[in-house]
Amino acid sequence: MSSLTDQAPPGAAAPVADPPDKAGYTVVPTRHYARWAAAFAVLVLVAQFTHGLATNPVWEWEVFAAYFFSDTIVQAVWVTLQLTAYATVLGFLLGTLLAFMRLSRSPVLQTVAWTYIWIFRSIPMIVQLVFWFNLSALYEQLGVGIPFGPVFWSVDSNSLIGTIGAAVIGLTLHQAAYAAEIVRGGVLAVDSGQSEAAAALGIPRLRQIRRIVLPQAMRAILPTAGNEIIGLLKGTSVVYVMAIGELFYQVQVIYGRNGRVIPLLLVATAWYVVLTSLLSLAQYYVERHYARGADRTPPPTPLQRVRRLVLGMRAAAARPGPPTPVPLKPFGDRR
């Protein structure tokens, strides 16, 4: 009987020669010629495209550079960010409320929430925005008082809301309808045993939701919510119809004046890419936060990964020559 390591691998016609030592055979990886050819072809195309982008005068990069950090554009980016932030926070607050109304045991609350979601998902955002913009045409006065009774305090609605306010309301109401369904989906994804265990322990109802259910629902909510918020960031460009000085509107104003359409559209594009990238990065870390306890060993952060890679390369550089096999030491011979 020969031991396993002494045998030649199956398929070898004859035991040509024993490997030089008992450490084993050298492994030769498969060579992927087709894959290499495809990669080469794609790289050539990408290089051509980049070259064209850099050298073709159509793009007018000097105009791009002149406007990218100009006061007007930076101001407009700030307005875009504010619209996104307000609509996200308010939209998800209202959405969470609607989600729990739909999940409640009260048929009235369920119906109201269902109707809201049905209506606001049916109306195109742009229609709603124009509607809010023209609100004062419908209700000239907004008042506080007893329903169907006397009014104690009232104000001219257009001055109260303002254009930015109208845009935030429109974006929020639209966003809330989608957020409600996202949050509801997340809550439904949490095992019902969790709230049952919390109830069995006597944990108060609101605390059950805030401390036990929502943090676990976040795992299902976040990927879709991330999509929604990025969609909203770009969706704010629709409010140009209300003549609000956000990014897309401001860019149009400028190229309307100087006729440099392409480079200014590039300015807007680049800013949207930058903002979306920042949001994606934030999303990664928020998701990581809510994943704690979900895996036995959490995956490393990108930073940790880079650090490990650098350390690994440094260690490899410090080692002279090719890696030499480490001889196995018998137990007990440890220094």
Added chain:
Amino acid sequence: MSEVMVDVHGVHKSFGPLHVLRGVDLRVRAGEVTVILGPSGSGKSTLLRTINHLEKVNRGWISIDGELIGYRRAGDKLYELKEKEVLKQRTHIGFVFQNFNLFPHLTVLENLVEAPVSALRRPRREAEDTARRLLDRVGLADKAGAYPRQLSGGQQQRVAIARALAVSPKVLLFDEPTSALDPELVGEVLDVIKDLARSGTTMVVVTHEIGFAREVADTVVFMDDGLIVEQGPPAAVLDAPQHERTRAFLSKVL
């Protein structure tokens, strides 16, 4: 004789047309261990869940230490309690689930501290001290900072027992605490329950572990088809059952 801790009186429970509990009477004395046996679908889990009002009864009543669960009596009427009051009552009743139901996003220590702090409004420091003592008691003092998924099934169930004890309940209810465990992990959980039994904790345990029932139970209850068929000391019910259905069940599981 010690006082009655759990008093189940003429309890009926239906799910739609399905009559699951059909008049159950059960008395558990303080410091005693009652083990409930019975075939699948006989209503054991439902009975346990009515005791801490996770299920409402259709008829009859349940009291813990003389306090009606889920209702307030005025004259000959029973008024349903508000959810808030029911939650308060539940802190007197510990419940251990078959599949643990630990909170996976909280560490073991946070799992134990949550209810004492939020339901009983105990100071966090005090709750953490109690939690560490309980973890020590179930042999998991070194796991306070771990997340539940980093523990074995047996360890998770021991944490779940410690969590139920953290609100200092008057009675502990167990619904098949070892059924979700690999055979070699069953022993460590049963040992914890035995230790609690020795220290005089009042417990109601639904289980299929006949050996455990024989060793630990003061009373063994046999349920079938929504009724308690027979109850008494383990020697009587397990070794000399009076009813044909008890005999048939025991011959299958022994």
